[in-house]
Each structure stands twice: as C-alpha cells, then as structure tokens.
Amino acid sequence: MFSFLVGEAVRDLRRAGRVGLSAVLLITLSLAALGAFWLVSINLERAVTQWRERLRVVAYLRDEPRPEAVAELVRKVQAVGGIQRVRYVSKGEALESLKRALGAQSSVVDQLPRNPLPASVEVTPDEATATPEGTRELVQRLTALREVEEVQGGAEWVESLAQWRRLFQLTGLAVGAVLALAAILTVTTATTLVLHARRDEMEIMRLVGATERVIRLPLLLQGMVQGLLGALIALGGLEAAHALLAPRLEPLLTLTLGLSRAAFLSAPEMLLLLGGGAGLGALGGVLAKGRSFA
Amino acid sequence: MFSFLVGEAVRDLRRAGRVGLSAVLLITLSLAALGAFWLVSINLERAVTQWRERLRVVAYLRDEPRPEAVAELVRKVQAVGGIQRVRYVSKGEALESLKRALGAQSSVVDQLPRNPLPASVEVTPDEATATPEGTRELVQRLTALREVEEVQGGAEWVESLAQWRRLFQLTGLAVGAVLALAAILTVTTATTLVLHARRDEMEIMRLVGATERVIRLPLLLQGMVQGLLGALIALGGLEAAHALLAPRLEPLLTLTLGLSRAAFLSAPEMLLLLGGGAGLGALGGVLAKGRSFA
Amino acid sequence: MIWLHHVAKLYDTGPVALPALTDVSFSVDKGEFVVLSGPSGAGKTTLLRLLYRDERPSEGEIEVAGFDLVTLRRSRIPLLRRSIGIVFQDAKLLAGRTVFENVAFVLRVLGTPRGEITPRAFQALKAVGLSARAQAYPAQLSQGEAQRASLARAIVKAPALLLADEPTGNLDEDMAAEILELIKEIWTRGTTVLLATHRGALAAQLKRRTLTLRAGRLVKDEG
C-alpha cells in the first residue's frame, strides 16, 4: 500500500508538470527571501549586540585623582548600578587620543602650553541599562557624584540605536509575514492545480471505493516534496550567495556595522528552514481545495 | 462581439475563484516588493547624488594668500580641470570649524598661542571626476600646483561610496530579476489554472466553430485584469506604507543618508508600475499553456 | 440485498425543485437478476446513484448489502462501494491511465496481493473482449470500447452486487448480446444484478423480473 501511495504522489508531481516546476521555483524564491532576511537579521543582531557592547557614557572629573585613589574612584562609580564595566582615562591618555583623532592636524596638540583636557571615567552600561531611559537615569546618577563635573554621551546614540532596532524588528515582522503568506499561497495554488487536474479522477476513485486516505495522502506527499525541494534549492542558493558575497562585503561590514565577518545559518537553523519548507508544502497540500472551481 | 469577449473574461475570472484571488494577491506581493525596491532605489539614488555633491578634496596651501590674491588662486585651481566648485578656506575659518568640531573640548583651541592651521581650498569634483580614479588624478594635478603643500581626502571616501553603489546596483539587479521572475511565474500559473479549468470548454468551443480570437482574447483580458488589480493594490499598499513610515523614518534618514525626506514614486513612475502590472498579467495570459497537464 | 422504503429524490435546482423519484419502494433479494426499465429521464440513473450512496434520498429509507444508507457515515462509504460493482452509463474511466490500469486500480485500492492483480485484470479485460486494447488510454477508445472497459472494471473484483446502467447503450446488437451473456454468467456465479435500460425490447428479451419507472414513479414490478 505504501508503494502505491508513493506511486500516486509521483504521478501527481508529474501531472503538475511545468506548473509544478513553477510552484517549486516560487517556493524557492519565497524561502530564499525568508532565509536571506533571516541571515541579515542574524548579522544585524550580532551588530546590535556589538554596538551595545561599545555604548559608552563618559563622566568628566573635576580633578585628576592621585594614582593611588583611582581604584577607590572606580569602585565608587561602579556602585551607582546598571554598569557593566568602568575604565579610567587620565589627562595624559585623553590628550593622546585627541592627538590620534586629529590625524593630519595633530600638530595643534604639540603647541599646547599645558594639557587642557580633564580626566574621565568611561562607563559601559550593562544590558538592562542600555536603553534610552536606562542611560538617562545612569547619567543622572553619575552627575550626582561629587567627583564628577559633567557627564556626556550615551542617551541620543542609544535612542537612535533603539530606533533602528525597532524599525528593523517592524520591517522583519512585516517582511516575514508577507513572505510566509506568499509561500503558503503559492503551495496552495500549486496543489490546487494538481487537485484540479485530478478532480475528475478523485470523483471516480471515490466511486470505485477508494478511501479518503488513499486519495488525499499522495497530495500531501507531493506538496511536501515540492516544499522540501524548494527549501533545498533556496538553501543552496543562499549558501552560494553567501560564499560569493561575504568576502566582498566584509570590508563594508567592518566599516559600517563593525562586524568582522558575515555569519551563515547554523546547522539547526538550516534544518529548521528545510523542515519549514516541507511543512509548508504539506500544509499547502492539505489546504488546497479543488472545489473552488465552478 | 466586444461585450461577448468581456463577458467571457469575467466568466474566466469568476472561474478562477479562490485561486484567482491568490493569483492577484501574489501579483500584489511581487509588485509591492518591486515597487518598494524601486522606492528605496530612488531614495538611495538621491542620497548618492547628495553624497557626490558633498565629496570634497582639500588642498592645504603653503602660505595664506593676501585677500586680493584669493580670486587669482581660485581661478588657477579651477584650471586643473574636472572641478565643479572651489571654495577658499582661510586660516581663521579653519580654526573656527575645528572649534565647532571639537564641541565640548573646544576650550583647547582658545588656549593656542597662535593659529597652527594652514589655509586651504575645498575642491568639489564634477560628476565625471567623482570616481576613485578621477579623484586620484585630480589629487595629483592639485599636488603639482606650486601654492599647494599637501592634498587630502577624496579618494578613499569615493572608493567606499563607489563600492556601496556597485553593491546596491548588483543587489538591485538580482532582486529585480528574481521578483520579475516570480511575478511572471505567478501570473502564468494562475492563468494556467484558468486555462485548465477551461480546457474542455476550449476544445468544445473549437468544435462548434469558435475562432482562436474568441477563445484566447478573454484569457488575455482576465490576465490583464489580474495584473492591473494586483498593481493597484500594491500601489495603494506602498502609498499607505510610505505615508505611515516616512515621518518616522525621516530623522533616521537625515542622520544616516543625509536625506531630509523620503520621496515617493512620481506620477509617471506610478503609471509605469500599473502598466507593468497589466502587461505582466496579459503576458501571463498569453504564455499559459493548458497542455502542460498530462 | 437491496431494500427501499418510500424513497423520494428531489434535486435542488434553484426555484423549481424537480422530483426525480417519488415514493419508490421495492426490494431485491440476494442472487436476483432484476431489470430496471423506463424512458429517458425516468430516474433510472438517479435510483442507481442512491444505491451506491452518490446521492442521499430526500425521503425514505434505503438498505444495500447490509448498510443503512441513511445513517451511513462518510468514512464508511468506501466500504459499501467495495462490495458493489458499477457500470456507469458514461463509463467514467480515469483519463490519465490505460484501460489496464483502470481495471487494476480497483484491485490496488482493495489491497489485493500484487501477484494477483495483473492476471485478474487481464482476465476481466478478456471477458469483455478488450485485451487487445489494454494499453490504450480512454480518449483512444470508441464509445463501445469505453463501455466494455467500464464493465471490466466493475466485474474484476467479483462484487456481491452489480449495478449496470445501460451497459449496452453504445454497443451494436452482436456485442450487446455477448455482454448480456457475460452479465448473466456473472449472475449465475452468485452476484446480484440490477440492470437499468431504456430499451423496452431489451428488457422484454431478458425475461427477468422488471421494475418499470415512469417520471420517477415505480409503475410496474413484474416477471
């Protein structure tokens, strides 16, 4: 009986013919787009994590503390809460980094009669605090310290970062929903085609005593095969695109997102994509109704 | 006869039923994606144009020229060719802008005993020269001038800009091709469905003496209607998305791309999209073959 | 084997609901050979469709081969149909399969052991004189050949009940006589037969119990 069902499924696939091919291609496109979005999403998530790591709030100090007092100061700053890491920057270090930042115009620094820059502590907020509100509160808490003259940075940058992430999540949800819809529509359409090509046959099969299982299971199988095939091609295409583009893109990625390499889907994620394809195909196979034709 | 053909086309649309609806939806998705890409492309093009406008090469001068000699100098620089605009920056102006750039640390500048910055000319390359090679040559030509001590900027920035544009064009071509393929596949699939639902009828129509025109024209019409409908919905969706997102996005756009507002498609571009949808639908209607079923 | 009690069938066709059958009651015992006669449109095909549960009666009760068709659950319809062989008036062959596959399909659906399928299918095709056309597709058959293929499919599973709707409608006299002989032979081997025809002469010639329908009413039951 099993060989019979598989035989019927193969017959259905053949019957779908050129249109079946279109269906597989459309599924491929849908899944490739979904996969591409996923890939970008993964890499953007990595970038967001890195950005959050790099988020800094700088507290300028009234006076440069004596070397032996630095540890005590750092402990005090740490105690305000919501802080992941604290780094002390002396007046000398500050001037050095200004010199580096000025580049071609660094000669300016050499002509200064004395170092005008204050000492500071660079504070990295912890994950929970790396939000616009969290940072704003952190700035307030730092400003309240007696040793601190002025607190800079953080808030707006985090604000913009958070906005990007929100936008990204929104786009992701929209794109994902649209593509999932397209994929389901496609499989259903393709299966409806097969079903329609088969409608008279199904009627006759019922009349000669075939059970619904014998009639329906091959449809589900062919839908699954279409979905799986589409997913496989999509995955292959993604891998190829990644292999081809990643080396060219990495300089740009480093420049703009600060990522050193573009990650690909992990093995479980790839399996999920394949399983999703097969499941989608099977769903299309089950959902399709030949009855929609007058 | 015309009312007869239209009547047949409407009958075909009804016959496609739920699947026809899927087809229209899929066309909508395809065209919406194409349109969205187009929209992004238009705005990126605008940004690229702006960036190119802002591209600068700075030639630092050996000595600050006397005020009455500035016009002569600018003319001389202009004469090296490939230049759109030249702006003279005096020592004083240079210090001012450094002060502005330093922001919180601007006090450094006030403590300088004398102005260490050189005078310079800011050169904007013309369109043809705004390429990595063009800029490199421009830098060489400027360096050759007697008054010029050192030339900075341009090359790498243009390099990176050109790379972004190349990447963008590549992505654009790929995405466009894939989506066009998907759209054509979809319409063909949908029309094949209608055709298949109609195949027996077409056979009988031929047998009772109907001409190919009477048989085929309604198919083309229904394909066109599907395409047009899809295009209309897609356009509506894009307008809605633009109206909803543009105000939220504009701060970000200003920040990242330097664009003050997100442009929408112009009227001719919208007509082109609609015409493209109708044409695509008609093409699908003509290309579809009912014969693909065994 | 068959038992009908005050059966009526109204087709719901918009404003006018046509009565295709009105107050039909009769029964057929196991092993009987009954002819269902009546002019075109009398309701013969409708009656047969009620018997294999392709339609449900608007009124009345029906029992076939031990199944109560009024209460029969959808999932159990295949069970009913497996015990019935049907010769459809319009053949109803699977268009994408050869004549042989059409006949073999029934056996595969029934789960017949692989080795038995081919010989039994060929035997049935030989009985209706179609073994030479076994590899032809339905579209390549003459109407008479299609009708014989339909008969071969009906008898291949040796059903307990054979419903034959105009099994000789597309056949010439010689072929018709042969086919009737064949059906009689199947009947003598124990199958109950209900044969519908609009040819009064044929009904008379068979000399069997004849039910006569006229405009949906059973007007005669004799012989």
Place this chain on the structure above:
Amino acid sequence: MIWLHHVAKLYDTGPVALPALTDVSFSVDKGEFVVLSGPSGAGKTTLLRLLYRDERPSEGEIEVAGFDLVTLRRSRIPLLRRSIGIVFQDAKLLAGRTVFENVAFVLRVLGTPRGEITPRAFQALKAVGLSARAQAYPAQLSQGEAQRASLARAIVKAPALLLADEPTGNLDEDMAAEILELIKEIWTRGTTVLLATHRGALAAQLKRRTLTLRAGRLVKDEG
C-alpha cells in the same frame, strides 16, 4: 457536399499503429440523407471526426462543403465548422453553462444579432423537447436529455451539413423515433445529413442510402 478519395486513418499509439480506417472512398451529394452503419469500433466516429477536421487523414483526400480538408489552414477551420452541425456521441456540452447558454453560444460565436439569439435558441430546445430543462446545467441532465441538448445545439444554426453520431444511443424507443422524425424534417428543409449508428435495425428502418463500415473498411454502399 462530402467527397472522400482513398482515405486511411492510422492512430499513432506507440508500438502498434492501429488502422481505424482503410481505403475509404465515397461521396455524398448536397441534400442527401445517408446512414453510416457498423459495429462498435468500426470507425464511424473516426470518419466523422475527419469530416469536421478534428483529425487529419493519414492518406487520401477529403472535401467537405467546398473545403479541401488536406490543405485547409488552421485559421480557416472555424469557417468549415460553422457550416456543419455536429451531434457528438458523448454530447460534449460546456459544463459551466446552462442548456440554453450552450445552444445560444453557437449563435453568439457566429455573430447572430442579439435579438435573434433567444428566440432561435428556445425554438431549437422546443424542437428536441427540452424547453423545460433550459436552465439546467449539463451535470443535471439525464444522458438522454444531454443527447437532445447536443442535437439542439447542432440544428440551431440551420447548418448546410448535419453530422449525427449515434443521436439516439441514449434514448428510449419513443424518444428515438421522435428525434429521427426531427432530423428528417431538417433534411427536408435542405440540410444534408450523415447519421452514424451501430444499430443495424435502425439503419434498416430508415430506408435510406446506407454506408456500412466493418473494421475500418467500407464494405457496403446501398439503398
């Protein structure tokens, strides 16, 4: 009206190419009433299909209603078919349209003025006794009714040539006699008729010139 010269038809069915017609020659004059007789599978339907250019002959020449069917271009086939009324053995009605629409469709395709279509279609349906079922869909018809609808569609355009393939195959005796009367009436009004049947008795009863096919060969031409 019809002229065949050494016509043969071989169906290409894989390894064995079956000769459905072999060396058939005859002619039918304008205004004749000719019966085409022969057992099931003799090639009657095949011969008719050659006449309305649904198939092309493997050999020989055919002329119908002034068209040379061997050289006829595809685009001109509709012209040929418009002058022929065809009653198909299996009715071939458009499934998505009512009986009335099926008949009216032919007139619309021919470009008949709007006002004429409805009365002419109803007249044709009345002639075959189907006006009561005008709004029914083909699936709602009995086989006999379907065959009559097919006849109505064939005669509605008052064709120069009527090809009728077993037009009474699904009809009871009374209805068959009526339909034959109707066809004769159409013939007396000037239409050339070629009527195919496997019922020898029917052919004899018509008392017209009869062409007899057997296994694809024309074995008799008499009457």
